[in-house]
Amino acid sequence: SAVISQKPSRDICQRGTSLTIQCQVDSQVTMMFWYRQQPGQSLTLIATANQGSEATYESGFVIDKFPISRPNLTFSTLTVSNMSPEDSSIYLCSGGAGVGDTQYFGPGTRLTVL
Amino acid sequence: DQQVKQNSPSLSVQEGRISILNCDYTNSMFDYFLWYKKYPAEGPTFLISISSIKDKNEDGRFTVFLNKSAKHLSLHIVPSQPGDSAVYFCAASGGSGGSYIPTFGRGTSLIVHP
Numbered sequence: 001s002a003v004i005s006q007k008p009s010r011d012i013c014q015r016g017t018s019l020t021i022q023c024q025v026d027s028q029v030t031m032m033f034w035y036r037q038q039p040g041q042s043l044t045l046i047a048t049a050n051q052g053s054e055a056t057y058e059s060g061f062v063i064d065k066f067p068i069s070r071p072n073l074t075f076s077t078l079t080v081s082n083m084s085p086e087d088s089s090i091y092l093c094s095g096g097a098g099v100g101d102t103q104y105f106g107p108g109t110r111l112t113v114l
Numbered sequence: 115d116q117q118v119k120q121n122s123p124s125l126s127v128q129e130g131r132i133s134i135l136n137c138d139y140t141n142s143m144f145d146y147f148l149w150y151k152k153y154p155a156e157g158p159t160f161l162i163s164i165s166s167i168k169d170k171n172e173d174g175r176f177t178v179f180l181n182k183s184a185k186h187l188s189l190h191i192v193p194s195q196p197g198d199s200a201v202y203f204c205a206a207s208g209g210s211g212g213s214y215i216p217t218f219g220r221g222t223s224l225i226v227h228p
Contacts, residue, residue, distance in 0.1 A: 004157070033215065042118070043158070043203065043218040092157055102148065103216065105157030 002027050002095050004106035012112045013083055020079045021109045023093030028073040033103065034066070035092040043092065049076040083113045117141045118206050120219035127226050133191040135222050137204030140185065144206035148216060149178060149189050152201045161202070162189070194226045 003026040013019050023032065032049040047055040047068055055068035070076040080087050093106040119138045127133045135149075145166035150158035164171040164178045164187065171178050177190045191198055201223045205216035 006157075009155075040123075040220065042116075042220040045215060048215070094157075102160045102163065104160065105150075107155065107157045110155075 002029055002104045004093060004095055004104055006093050006106035006109050008109060009107065010110040010112075012114065014114055015084055017083055018079055018081045019083065019111060020077050021091055021093070023076045023078070023095075023106055025074045025095045029095035029104075030073075031096045031103075032070060032076045033094045033096075034068060034076070034078045035094060035105075037090045037092060037108070039089075046078070046091075049078075080111065083111075085113045087111065088113045116219070117144075118204055118217050118219040120202075120204055120222050122222050123220070124223040124225070127194045127224065129196055129226055129228050130193045133189075133194045133198065133224055133226065135189040135191075135202050135204075135224065137187050137189075137219055138185060139187075139206050141206070141208065141217075142185070143208035144217075146207045146216075147178070147180060147187050148205045148207075149176075150203040150205060150218075151198075152203060152221070158203055191224075194224075196226050196228050199224055199226050 005024045034046040035043045037043050045058050046061045047057040049055050049068050049070040051070045067079045090108045090110050092108045094103040096103040117140050148163040149161040151161045152158040162173050162176050162178050164180050169180050180187045201221040203221045204219040207216040
């Protein structure tokens with residue numbers, strides 16, 4: 001299994017600003033992902049974080065709004081850019097060893113945009 | 115269009131009784147199914163999984179049943195304990211030709227009363 005930490009755990013931000021969320025895994029994982037969970041909704045995949053290259057975004061999510069970095073196998077960042085109240089959500093990082101492997105999740109970052 | 119559906123947003127059960135959480139899916143490419151448990155302020159944690167080649171998988175008090183013809187799976191918790199109170203997410207992923215990244219349902223909030 002993998003232990004995944006995220007920071008910050010929560011933040012309250014002003015409209016129009018940006019927030020970068022960090023995700024650290026205690027062991028090397030092949031796959032890292034970023035999810036969003038809006039109130040009453042399922043976990044929605046934002047993108048797959050690829051080491052050393054551009055992330056792979058799901059439909060409805062774009063790099064300009066959610067730039068992602070993954071400089072090595074154990075660390076990734078997600079930036080929520082030019083925030084609006086609609087971006088208020090829990091953002092979760094996850095990691096897994098490979099195709100079909102169980103994913104392990106970080107504790108999440110609760111973001112509130114005023 | 116939700117491919118994984120958990121139609122009961124909440125379930126209340128007495129301690130010691132059976133909890134049955136249901137999940138339906140629409141994508142016939144799904145061949146691996148997982149259940150995650152999520153406590154408040156924590157990320158989802160993996161609970162149990164089942165491959166489409168099986169119709170039952172048991173781990174202690176937790177059993178997952180899969181009915182492929184009905185595209186339905188259920189999680190049974192016997193006996194239920196107050197510590198089981200959490201949100202349970204059903205997730206599904208596809209095999210060859212499908213995506214290995216799981217698609218999540220919206221979750222069912224289980225409350226186990228002492």
